[in-house]
Amino acid sequence: MSLNTSKLLQKHKKNILEIWMNNQLSDDGLREDLISNDDLRSQSEELISALVKNLTSDDLTDLEAESWYPVIEILGGIAITRARQGFSPRETGRFVNTLKEALLEVLQREISDGKQLFAESLKINRVMDNLSIITFETFIKGREEVILRQTDEISEISTPVIRVWDGILALPIIGTLDSSRTQIVMENLLQEIVETGSIIAILDISGVPAVDSLVAQHLIKTVAATRLMGAECIISGIRPEIAQTVVHLGIDLSNIITKASLASALSHAFRILKLEVRKTNSINKL
The missing domain is CATH 3.30.750.24 (STAS domain)
Structure with a gap:
């Protein structure tokens, strides 16, 4: 990703956050019964801050690089929490996808050159798709932990002496x-x-x-x-x-x-x- 684009996203971080929040709040599948708007904003702000900071990396495909650890850790924590709270895979996936939509929307507004817009949008898509995969994998692990715990609890209840x-x-x-x-x-x-x-x-x-x-x-x-x-x-x-x-x-x-x-x-x-x-x-x- 070019240096100018990285600075552009950092400059418009607050704008990205607002677009992302609007995307989430306007989603028909928003689970206000599981998470408050304040908690949703807090999670979103923490993730967008870490993400925009790491988008300055030249190698955006290597999410195993040490510089990406904060983003992966934050995203993993959100995925685990949502699995325990009862969110569905689709609802958790939409959390990341709406962020990608916000990033692409800001790029379209600020980059007038068609070739540059295409190149930078492609990089954003790759990064966010990889993050979506990580989110889904972590969510599944969290859901498996919940199922195993519930199975143990049911076994305890169903074998009374x-x-x-x-x-x-x-x-x-x-x-x-x-x-x-x-x-x-x-x-x-x-x-x-x-x-x-x-x-x-x-x-x-x-x-x-x-x-x-x-x-x-x-x-x-x-x-x-x-x-x-x-x-x-x-x-x-x-x-x-x-x-x-x-x-x-x-x-x-x-x-x-x-x-x-x-x-x-x-x-x-x-x-x-x-x-x-x-x-x-x-x-x-x-």
Whole structure:
């Protein structure tokens, strides 16, 4: 980029900012529910200041140069923040594209020579397109981090250990049981066994859509870990289709207590603890 053009953009930095802000505020997709106009202006001003400063570089295609670090860092921070706030890829992409439109508009106003305008506009397009790619890549990484965190939170919520009776724990499993989730299930269950001193744990799999050899192995590992802690484990929720699948796959669950329902498992746990539940005819009235 020529020195004159670089000085031109620096000179008109405030004008570029205003055009860019107008472009953003007039966009039908503006998310005022996610970011205030003041915060939007603050982000825009910080980025445009760093960008115009680095447009003085002779090699505008090498965005890995040290001089571009401030721009990449600011843009990356904005992309990560927007990913966490819930912006869509399109909305984040428009943030950069509207800046490119503002830069090109100022060049068209200030450069009268057609050849120079074409050459300088081409350079701006290349720079901003590369920055758009960086923004998108960083945004995707941020969104993946959000998804992974939410997945972990959902896994924690969906594997609650319930103390159903003194000495008896129940853990209803809902959804697919994979390796990572099995680890969470075991950690939560073993920790609760230690804290409560329970000697019976019921794993209810009535909410598991299907049981294959891998899921069965995960269940066997959980049962083994529970027994090492001195507690007996009962698997409940064995539906007819699951029983057929287990037999068809040749999975050996003969050394594990299995029951068709959580109620049956709880009744069996009572017998192990030599507890008896009786129904009384009288009802206490408040």
